[in-house]
Amino acid sequence: MNDDVGGYLGELVDRARDVLGDELVGAYAAGSVGLDAYQPGRSDVDVALVVARALAGPTKRALVDRLRHEALPCPARGLELVVYRREVAASGTPDPGFEVELNTGPAMPFRATYAPADRPAADGRFWYALDRSILHQAGLAVLGPPAAEAFADLAPGDLRRLLAEALAWWLALPTPPGDAPAPGAEDAVLGACRALVKVRDGHWLSKADAGRRLLGRGDHVDLIGRSIAARRGGPPPGGPEARAFQRRVLAELLADGAH
Template identity: 75%
Template sequence: MTDLDPPLRRYLGDLVTAARDVLGDDLVGAYAAGSVGLGAYQPGRSDVDVALVSAEALDLTRKQELVARLRHEALPCPARGLELVVYRWKIARSGTPEAGFEVELNTGARMPFRATWAAADRPAEDGLFWYGLDRSILHQCGYALLGPPAAETFADLFPADLRRLLTDSLRWWLALPTPPGDGPAPGAEDAVLGACRSLVKVRHGVWLSKVDAGRRLIADGWPGDPTAGAERRVHGEPGDLIERSIAARAGGPPPGGPEARAFQRAVLNEISG
């Protein structure tokens, strides 16, 4: 883990140690996903996404012990927060689009605490698409903290399941409330760049960080015309929106809600159509 931010490296090492104390030999592997796996971790902004893989199903006692050991109050997270999911090895290797997790934990100084003890307890309105998509990202670029390479532990989704989950995710984002008016909408940059990442996965078959996905779409042109002139690609819509969304992640003003939604709908139309 020599290429990671030093506080994050220490934290992930301590997390694996604590997980092994609870799960023992049932801990098959531990993997950093999300921004860490995609090489886009930003101290102070990013979450830490971790997937643990157990050999067998966990009983409630061990789930509760694991949450107690890993929650922010017991093991302080140096990032905005920790999003941890535990899967059985059988589920990780199945390529299923279903949630299928054993236990889920959200915890951190700037993240509301949440523990979900089984996939069946996850409310549908909170989104059930996250988990299959996360395992697809793990298959491509999971950062192994313990155990075999992520590509050997996590199977990818079938193309039809991938499109369905990406469609579900875009519809979920579009259903979220946004501030009234056309002014800057905090968080709209992540909605735009998240849609970019989904579209790049469909067009090119690869997961990229949000920023890299935005830049890839600018290079593509819209809607994917490789002969489009550089001026239109960068300065016309939606290239300008993507550029402003990338700048917002570095401290610039976020784009407006209506233009972000229009972009998301265009991406949804291409992926679902």
């Protein structure tokens, strides 16, 4: 783990414990940190906190005040933090189920959401259960029991449905007209690679590692290769070709789910 991120996570947990006391029963690094794919300057720090029971509104706001970037500077692009009750984390539910969500950082718009019903549907409600599935496999415990014990995985049908919803969400985003390189298209392609590898092989990989696995099998070598290179500073692929690849992956997910 990056030393700056390690120190940040330690301070974050100390501050969370100051607010939550014994209600805090677990803290886990997720996303690129958990998957050992953290890329300074590009990656976020993803954190899941687990609490014993539902939090009151003032406690949620106090937690946000102590952890937002202005109070605890984030060494990455941003912090994406989600708090779950212990029973939700262990349930395998496909629902969002969070107590509070905080997005904050030097290159990330601030957002604090205090209930799933307040999450705009247009922003996607599939992220949370997919993140908990990744935590079940690859979460890094900073506090509490191993992530595989704290977080249940999704049922296969729920997993495939949420992955399809995520791909449909990506496909609905606007892209520049024409075939010119489209910033962010590399993440769209590699996110689709990750979904495909998870469904085919049963394992979560980082976006880039999922792309490399498909490259090794000879799948869409040119497009995936350029998408991986774009994460190191190369030009991203064009929007139309990225969307065409996403549609092919979505079709495979939907076809498998119909069987």
